[in-house]
Ligand SMILES: CC(=O)SCCNC(=O)CCNC(=O)[C@H](O)C(C)(C)COP(=O)(O)OP(=O)(O)OC[C@H]1O[C@@H](n2cnc3c(N)ncnc32)[C@H](O)[C@@H]1OP(=O)(O)O
């Protein structure tokens with residue numbers, strides 16, 4: 001790396017608006033979307049899509065709600081050409097969907113492109129030529145006049161074809177490729193010539209697509225360029241301003257959003273940001289950004305996981321696990337404080353199911369994109385008490401009391417510190433059972449019991465199975481639990497003291513089980529035990545017995 005990169009990468013002149021309106025604007029509606037997955041996305045793949053993949057992706061794009069789909073660069077390859085033919089001849093294009101095809105401004109390529117569209121009921125023909133100084137000087141060796149003439153020649157050829165093929169509804173799209181580093185006055189001049197040549201009308205609208213072909217500046221500069229252009233456009237009727245951001249600086253989405261604030265009403269991009277180099281703007285992120293601001297995007301991503309799988313298969317490229325909204329890990333919290341906040345959020349949401357979505361760290365309800373809540377919390381050494389508690393609640397119906405959560409969290413922490421890995425829910429459950437006396441066979445189990453209340457409290461007689469041997473105990477207390485504790489302490493010479501007790505049922509069904517959580521003091525130690533039984537009284541007694549089993553195991557390890 002250079003200590004001073006300024007000579008190698010001199011800062012470009014940027015348009016400086018004296019006044020700009022876009023910062024004060026807010027987004028209030030979705031743009032017109034155009035998917036370029038089958039063209040710009042496709043041209044960036046190691047192995048371009050085959051016909052079958054293109055068709056499957058086309059159908060899925062339609063299902064998502066795209067009404068404009070750039071389906072091919074028909075002059076590029078036979079695959080692209082025949083794909084367009086197949087769409088048209090086999091009537092795969094729904095009546096409210098426009099297919100779009102792209103071409104350079106070269107007569108032979110335009111001819112082939114238009115041949116591909118033969119018989120289409122409606123079509124968008126997309127013509128482009130690069131307009132920036134670098135391209136005029138280096139690639140085309142053309143001056144400004146020749147660059148304009150190239151565009152006008154292309155538009156004229158297309159217009160003449162449309163005139164003689166009026167059974168198709170035509171739209172022209174013109175892109176001054178490299179718009180974002182073209183002199184604004186020149187971009188405006190060439191587009192003005194295009195307008196004059198095409199003569200946009202109700203029947204033959206025009207799309208002016210202003211691409212950030214290579215993203216070279218901060219998104220505010222792009223927004224300034226769009227606002228400058230839109231505010232000076234001589235003809236606006238029947239002209240749509242479209243943007244086509246790339247993501248070279250990692251700000252493609254920001255560019256598109258600010259461009260919309262600045263006056264663009266149509267956006268071209270690809271699903272999950274596929275495309276040349278670092279990709280086209282990601283339409284899924286853009287759409288769901290709108291959605292999470294309460295604006296209907298007009299696109300349906302309710303089956304997002306399946307869409308990811310299809311796009312990964314068609315593109316031969318993975319979608320990153322942290323990809324906004326779509327990544328496998330984006331609805332998952334590993335860290336303790338996040339888990340705690342999420343869990344509290346879900347509890348509050350359950351109390352007010354119709355209230356607006358307000359779950360910390362989850363800007364989108366995973367259910368809205370077809371995901372469940374299973375993966376919302378996962379546990380590793382970064383997790384806190386809420387992580388394991390949530391998983392036990394979701395998977396086993398347990399609502400651990402706070403102090404038990406804290407106690408169990410320390411055990412989980414010890415386990416994850418040893419492995420350095422995630423502790424899956426099955427292992428958390430096994431650890432919980434082992435810690436709180438729920439393993440089978442239990443060291444001690446309650447066989448049966450009987451109680452009798454009198455003026456001085458309650459007397460309990462219980463039979464316990466200890467390693468196959470039945471022993472009878474008797475104790476006295478204010479209630480069943482204290483009487484059992486008394487019986488245990490007396491029989492085993494222990495001094496366990498009840499500190500805390502909670503119980504709840506594990507499910508709605510009448511035959512469901514009850515769970516009892518018991519905390520006892522044992523000398524300096526605090527001990528927790530859990531009992532589960534179809535009968536809540538037995539669950540409590542079993543919890544006492546389970547604590548006893550653990551206390552005895554410490555004194556007399558097996
Ligand atoms: C930013 C974008 O994504 S634009 C879309 C780019 N997509 C693609 O290129 C994918 C499909 N392209 C292809 O398959 C091929 O490029 C083809 C079939 C279209 C053309 O192939 P070739 O005839 O070999 O031309 P090639 O691709 O090398 O194009 C370069 C030539 O076209 C000219 N050219 C490039 N763009 C344009 C344009 N928009 N309008 C007119 N001429 C152009 C160049 O100046 C160059 O001319 P030169 O050979 O006289 O120097």
Ligand SMILES: CC(C)C(=O)C(=O)O
Nearest residue numbers: 128175177211213244
């Ligand atoms: C042709 C245009 C729209 C393009 O793909 C680009 O500039 O990236």
